Amino acid sequence: MTSTGDSQASTTVDPRADRLRGSGPLLKVEHLHKYFDVSGGIFSRMLYGKKLVKAVDDVSFEIGKGETLGLVGESGSGKSTIARLVSRLIPVTSGTVTFGGIDMMKAKGDELKWIRRQIQFIFQDPFSSLNPRMQVEQLVGRSLTIHQGMTGVARAERVAEILAQVGLAEDHLFRYPHEFSGGQRQRIAIARALASGPALVLADEPVSSLDVSIQAQVLELVEKLRKDMGLAMLFITHDLNVAEFVSDRIVVLYGGKVMESGEAQKVLGSPLHPYTQSLLEARPRFGERRKLRPLEGEPAVPINPGIGCRFAARCPLKTAACTESDIPITDKGDGRQVACINV
Amino acid sequence: MAELLRVEDLTVEFPLEAGVLRAVDHLSFTINEGEAVGIVGESGSGKTVTALSIIRLLAGGATIVDGGVWLRGENLATMAEKEMQAIRGRRIAMIFQEPMTSLNPSYTVGEQVAEVFRYNLGESRSTAKEHAIGLFDRVKLPRPSEMFGKYPHEFSGGMRQRVMIAIALACKPELVIADEPTTALDVTIQAQILSILQELQEEMGLALLFISHNLEVVAQLCDKVVVMYGAQQLESGRSEQIFASPAHPYTEALLQSIPRRGSELHPISGTIFDLRQPPDGCRFHPRCPHAQSACSTDVPPVTTLASEEGEPRQVRCLYPLVQA
Numbered sequence: 001m002t003s004t005g006d007s008q009a010s011t012t013v014d015p016r017a018d019r020l021r022g023s024g025p026l027l028k029v030e031h032l033h034k035y036f037d038v039s040g041g042i043f044s045r046m047l048y049g050k051k052l053v054k055a056v057d058d059v060s061f062e063i064g065k066g067e068t069l070g071l072v073g074e075s076g077s078g079k080s081t082i083a084r085l086v087s088r089l090i091p092v093t094s095g096t097v098t099f100g101g102i103d104m105m106k107a108k109g110d111e112l113k114w115i116r117r118q119i120q121f122i123f124q125d126p127f128s129s130l131n132p133r134m135q136v137e138q139l140v141g142r143s144l145t146i147h148q149g150m151t152g153v154a155r156a157e158r159v160a161e162i163l164a165q166v167g168l169a170e171d172h173l174f175r176y177p178h179e180f181s182g183g184q185r186q187r188i189a190i191a192r193a194l195a196s197g198p199a200l201v202l203a204d205e206p207v208s209s210l211d212v213s214i215q216a217q218v219l220e221l222v223e224k225l226r227k228d229m230g231l232a233m234l235f236i237t238h239d240l241n242v243a244e245f246v247s248d249r250i251v252v253l254y255g256g257k258v259m260e261s262g263e264a265q266k267v268l269g270s271p272l273h274p275y276t277q278s279l280l281e282a283r284p285r286f287g288e289r290r291k292l293r294p295l296e297g298e299p300a301v302p303i304n305p306g307i308g309c310r311f312a313a314r315c316p317l318k319t320a321a322c323t324e325s326d327i328p329i330t331d332k333g334d335g336r337q338v339a340c341i342n343v
Numbered sequence: 344m345a346e347l348l349r350v351e352d353l354t355v356e357f358p359l360e361a362g363v364l365r366a367v368d369h370l371s372f373t374i375n376e377g378e379a380v381g382i383v384g385e386s387g388s389g390k391t392v393t394a395l396s397i398i399r400l401l402a403g404g405a406t407i408v409d410g411g412v413w414l415r416g417e418n419l420a421t422m423a424e425k426e427m428q429a430i431r432g433r434r435i436a437m438i439f440q441e442p443m444t445s446l447n448p449s450y451t452v453g454e455q456v457a458e459v460f461r462y463n464l465g466e467s468r469s470t471a472k473e474h475a476i477g478l479f480d481r482v483k484l485p486r487p488s489e490m491f492g493k494y495p496h497e498f499s500g501g502m503r504q505r506v507m508i509a510i511a512l513a514c515k516p517e518l519v520i521a522d523e524p525t526t527a528l529d530v531t532i533q534a535q536i537l538s539i540l541q542e543l544q545e546e547m548g549l550a551l552l553f554i555s556h557n558l559e560v561v562a563q564l565c566d567k568v569v570v571m572y573g574a575q576q577l578e579s580g581r582s583e584q585i586f587a588s589p590a591h592p593y594t595e596a597l598l599q600s601i602p603r604r605g606s607e608l609h610p611i612s613g614t615i616f617d618l619r620q621p622p623d624g625c626r627f628h629p630r631c632p633h634a635q636s637a638c639s640t641d642v643p644p645v646t647t648l649a650s651e652e653g654e655p656r657q658v659r660c661l662y663p664l665v666q667a
Contacts, residue, residue, distance in 0.1 A: 074529035074530065074531060074532075075529050181614060183614065184614075211385040211386050211556060212385060212556060212557075212558070212597055212600045212601065213385060213596065213597065213600045213610060213611040214385075214610075214614070215600070215602075216599075216600035216601075216602065216608050216609070216610035216611070217610040217611075217612075219602055219608060219610075220608045220610050223608075238529065238530060240530070241601060241602045241603065242602050244602070244603065244604040245602030245603065245604055245608070246602075264604070265604065268604070278531060279530055279531065281534075282530045282531045282533070282534035283530060283534075283559070284533075284534075284537065284557070284559040284560045284562065284563040284564075285559055285562070285563065286558075286559060286562045286586050286587075287562075289562070289563060289564075289583070290563075291538065291541060292534045292537055292538040292541065292563070293538070294531055294534035294535040294537075294538050295531045295534070295535075296535070298499055298501060298502075298532065299529060299531070299532075
C-alpha cells in the first residue's frame with residue numbers, strides 16, 4: 001500500500017473534485033421510480049395478477065452544496081427506499097440520479113469508487129449498523145484504507161483525529177461496539193461516514209432510537225460537523241421537530257409520492273397540502289391541552305395504486321376529481337410545490 | 344376527587360452478583376379517580392420498573408424493599424399472589440410498549456380479547472365474542488366483526504395497539520397503566536391512539552398512568568407529571584405548571600433538548616450514570632448546568648414548593664429554579 005503522503009497527494013489532484021466546485025446542484029434526482037414486484041410465485045401471479053408496490057413513484061428533487069434536505073413521511077412513504085436508491089444500494093426502476101454531473105446509474109470503475117467516497121450513509125440503528133467483531137479503529141479506518149490507502153499507525157492516528165471531532169476519545173480506538181452506549185455508537189457511525197471526507201451524507205433516522213438528551217447531543221454534533229465541513233445532507237426523519245431543526249428545505253412524502261416540497265420554514269410554518277396540515281395537527285404540543293382530532297385510517301401502502309391522489313382515502317378535502325386522474329405537482333411560487341388540486 | 348392509587352416511598356432492588364441495583368428509589372405520587380398521571384424520564388430512569396412493581400409483574404428477582412402501593416387503601420406490595428391475580432386485569436390493566444410482541448401470534452385477536460371476558464368474568468363463548476366485538480368498535484377498529492377472526496400478523500402496529508387497549512379495557516378497570524404505548528407508531532397513528540385514550544378516559548372515568556419519554560405527549564394527555572432520573576423522582580406536580588416553568592434543572596434541560604426551528608439546542612452534557620454507582624449528593628449534579636459545590640456532597644431532600652388545586656408541587660433540588 002502507498003504511504004499516507006502519496007495518497008493524500010493523489011486525492012488533491014483528483015480531477016473529479018472540480019465537479020463539486022462548479023455551479024448547479026450537488027445531487028439531482030429526476031423522475032425516480034422504484035417498483036417492487038410482490039406477486040409471489042407463479043400460481044398466485046396467475047390467480048391474482050401482478051402485484052407491484054410503487055414504493056417510489058416519480059420523485060424529483062435537488063440538493064445543493066452544503067444544503068440539508070429533510071425527507072419527511074410515515075412508514076411506507078418511500079423515504080428509506082429513496083436513500084437506498086440515491087446511494088445505489090438498490091437499482092432504480094427508472095429515473096436518473098446525477099451526482100456532481102455524473103449519471104450515477106451508469107457510473108462504474110474509478111468513477112463509481114469516487115462517488116462512493118463522496119456519498120456516505122448513517123443508518124438508524126447503531127446496534128445493527130456496526131459490525132460487532134470490528135474495533136472502532138477498523139470500523140472507521142476501513143474507508144481510509146479503501147479510499148486513501150492509509151494503513152498502520154497513520155490510519156490509527158487519523159481515526160483518532162476523527163473520533164475527537166465526534167466527541168469520542170483516543171482510548172476508544174481499540175474497543176468493540178458493545179462497549180458503547182447508543183449515543184456513542186451513533187457517534188462512531190458518524191465518524192465512519194465522515195472518514196472518507198464526503199460531500200453528501202444520507203442520514204436515515206439517525207437520532208430516532210436515542211433518548212431526548214442524547215438525541216440533542218447527536219443533533220448538535222451533526223449540525224456542527226455539517227457547518228464545519230460544508231456537508232450536504234439528505235436527512236430522513238418522521239419527527240417533525242427534528243426535520244424543522246435540521247432542514248433547509250423539506251420534501252413531504254406519502255405513499256411513494258411527493259405531496260409538498262419547499263423551504264422548511266414555509267412548508268412547516270404554513271403548510272398547503274392537507275396531508276402536511278394533518279401531520280402538523282397530529283403532533284402533540286406543549287401549551288393548551290386540547291382534544292386531538294387525528295386523521296382516520298392508516299398510511300397507504302402503494303400496492304397497485306389506482307389513479308388519483310394517494311392521500312385521497314384519508315383526506316378531509318377530498319372531492320370526486322381527486323381520484324379521476326393523477327394529480328400533478330404544481331409550482332406555487334416561492335420555491336414551493338404542492339400536489340393537490342384543492343389548494 | 345377521591346384518591347385511587349397511592350405510591351409511597353416505593354423502592355425496588357434487583358440482585359446483582361455483587362450487591363444490589365436500586366432501580367426505583369423512594370418514589371411517591373398519587374393518582375386520583377379519573378386522573379391522568381404521566382411519568383417521564385429517559386432510558387434507565389426507572390419508569391417501567393415502577394409500572395411493573397405497581398402491577399407486581401417484576402422479573403429477574405427484583406423485590407420491593409421499602410414503601411408500597413396502595414389501591415384504595417389496600418397495599419398491593421404485600422398482597423398474596425392469588426389476591427393480586429384478582430386485581431390484575433380487573434382493577435388495574437396494562438398496555439405494553441410493543442404491540443408486536445405482546446399479542447400471541449397463534450391465536451386470533453378476537454380470541455385474545457374474548458379470553459379476558461371468559462377467564463375474568465366467566466362468560467360463555469358467544470357472549471364473550473359479542474362483548475369483544477363491542478370493544479373493537481369502541482377502540483375504532485374498522486369492521487369489528489370481521490376483525491375478530493384475524494391473526495395479529497395481519498394487523499398493523501396501530502391496529503395491534505387498539506387490540507391491546509381493548510384487552511386492557513375488557514373488565515372496566517379503574518386504572519390503566521400504559522407503558523410507552525405510542526412509541527413505535529407513526530405520528531398520525533400516535534394521534535389516533537392518544538385520542539382514543541382521551542375519549543375513554545372521559546367516557547369511562549378511567550384513571551391513567553402514562554409512561555413516556557416524550558414530553559409533548561405527556562403534556563398533551565396528563566393532568567400531573569412525575570419526572571424521573573436515575574431511579575429517583577426529581578420533580579412532580581401539575582403538568583401545565585411543570586412544563587411552563589420547570590423547577591428542577593433536569594426538567595428544564597430536557598425541555599431545552601427538544602429541537603425547535605430557530606432556537607439553539609442545549610443538549611444535556613454527559614450520559615446517565617451507572618445505577619450501580621450513583622454519584623454522591625444530587626444524582627444529576629455531574630450533568631447539571633446550575634450545579635454548585637454543595638450539590639456534589641449534600642443529598643437534596645424532596646421539598647414542597649406550593650400546592651395548586653390540592654396538588655403539591657415537589658422538587659428534589661438544593662437550588663430549585665422556582666422558589667417556594
